[in-house]
Amino acid sequence: MKRIAGNPYLIKEDNDILIDSISLSKLLGRSKTPFFIFLENKIRDNVRTFTRVFKSLFDNIKVFYSFKANFLPEICKIIHSEGIGAELVGLPELKLALEIGFPPGKIIIGGPYLTKELIEMSVDKGVKEIIVYNINYLKQIDTIAEKLNKIQNICLRIRSSKFESKLGIQLTNKSLIELASFVKNYKNIKVTTILSHYTTQMNSLEQFNKNVKTLANAFHLLSGQGLNPMNINLGGGFPEATIMSEKQLEKLVLNIKRQLVNYNLDRKNIYLEPGRYFVGDSGLIIAKIVSKTDNRWIFLDIGNHICPRFAKCSLRFYNASQINSPHKYKTSIGGIIPTDQDVLAKDYFFTKEFNEEEIVLITNVGAYTLTFSNRFPYGLPNIFLVKNKDVKQIFNAVINHDFSLV
Numbered sequence: 001m002k003r004i005a006g007n008p009y010l011i012k013e014d015n016d017i018l019i020d021s022i023s024l025s026k027l028l029g030r031s032k033t034p035f036f037i038f039l040e041n042k043i044r045d046n047v048r049t050f051t052r053v054f055k056s057l058f059d060n061i062k063v064f065y066s067f068k069a070n071f072l073p074e075i076c077k078i079i080h081s082e083g084i085g086a087e088l089v090g091l092p093e094l095k096l097a098l099e100i101g102f103p104p105g106k107i108i109i110g111g112p113y114l115t116k117e118l119i120e121m122s123v124d125k126g127v128k129e130i131i132v133y134n135i136n137y138l139k140q141i142d143t144i145a146e147k148l149n150k151i152q153n154i155c156l157r158i159r160s161s162k163f164e165s166k167l168g169i170q171l172t173n174k175s176l177i178e179l180a181s182f183v184k185n186y187k188n189i190k191v192t193t194i195l196s197h198y199t200t201q202m203n204s205l206e207q208f209n210k211n212v213k214t215l216a217n218a219f220h221l222l223s224g225q226g227l228n229p230m231n232i233n234l235g236g237g238f239p240e241a242t243i244m245s246e247k248q249l250e251k252l253v254l255n256i257k258r259q260l261v262n263y264n265l266d267r268k269n270i271y272l273e274p275g276r277y278f279v280g281d282s283g284l285i286i287a288k289i290v291s292k293t294d295n296r297w298i299f300l301d302i303g304n305h306i307c308p309r310f311a312k313c314s315l316r317f318y319n320a321s322q323i324n325s326p327h328k329y330k331t332s333i334g335g336i337i338p339t340d341q342d343v344l345a346k347d348y349f350f351t352k353e354f355n356e357e358e359i360v361l362i363t364n365v366g367a368y369t370l371t372f373s374n375r376f377p378y379g380l381p382n383i384f385l386v387k388n389k390d391v392k393q394i395f396n397a398v399i400n401h402d403f404s405l406v
């Protein structure tokens with residue numbers, strides 16, 4: 001069995017590719033290119049591996065899926081059915097999560113921009129925590145909570161130690177004093193958690209260590225003001241599951257555990273907000289070569305409007321029409337936006353020969369591609385969910401028009 005891109009649900013079989021239990025050639029009969037495929041079994045495996053590894057070392061973790069990685073309802077439903085909570089940034093996601101059935105007690109929500117409607121609905125429904133990036137929001141949350149006769153739990157996002165980081169609260173003498181006075185005076189809020197999310201696609205222990213260190217420093221500073229949140233939230237940032245093997249994840253989690261023990265933070269409840277790890281390698285794009293040049297450039301019928309660089313995916317490209325040919329010849333891959341900037345990969349190892357109309361498989365496109373896709377005026381791709389031999393179309397560009405949340 002020859003796996004493609006290290007993904008156990010992508011197997012070379014004769015001259016075809018088995019996608020879970022269905023052949024690519026069959027799937028090509030269902031839609032014109034380009035289209036997306038999501039692998040339900042891969043998402044479930046990822047969720048289970050992640051929770052199993054963390055639970056083997058921690059008895060105090062809670063996991064919240066970061067919807068922004070992929071907010072397609074069918075994807076969120078799968079993750080909900082695995083018993084995971086939700087980490088949300090806005091009202092459209094909150095409405096979706098509640099509709100799917102995430103209990104408010106398993107929802108944490110917030111970000112740099114909190115609207116009145118978002119705060120009202122969050123408090124009213126009783127979400128577990130509102131995440132605050134700016135302490136000036138505390139007054140508004142307190143006022144709304146008082147009106148609704150509730151006590152709202154708050155998570156403070158602390159600015160990470162990352163160079164040029166701008167997101168979250170910077171704990172200075174001034175902000176600490178202000179915060180302490182807000183917490184004392186606002187009776188309808190309670191600071192329960194502090195969060196530090198370092199960055200996405202973290203591939204070194206060092207980055208995870210810096211994140212824990214940020215939280216340890218924050219605890220130290222907050223306790224100086226008499227504030228002792230019960231929980232810490234380590235955010236997300238884990239790479240695609242096929243990029244970070246289970247063994248590497250085990251090593252990483254052990255390292256996080258050691259760091260937390262080191263800083264005496266291990267007895268807190270630990271929250272995690274993975275996005276990419278759950279869905280990144282569950283997503284595939286099936287595209288077609290539309291043109292080529294003499295100097296080994298190929299152009300696909302999909303580009304950065306759907307598969308944006310901003311998504312930071314670990315992209316892998318395969319000539320599916322010649323899947324058994326060696327992929328060892330440097331080739332550059334462009335998209336169809338009429339700008340020289342639409343480059344998907346430069347000097348990527350591809351087949352020696354390639355032709356127009358051949359099919360290209362792109363892997364690891366499950367996270368942030370749709371989120372950061374834009375409205376360049378080409379049609380949107382169809383989207384299919386595959387589980388075993390079953391194929392379900394979950395987005396039909398002609399009927400559904402758009403996958404945005406409203």
Ligand SMILES: Cc1ncc(COP(=O)(O)O)c(C=O)c1O
Binds near residue numbers: 197236275276
């Ligand atoms: C606060 C926060 N938590 C979690 C995530 C999810 O990150 P990832 O998909 O890299 O796990 C993000 C992503 O930007 C984030 O900003």
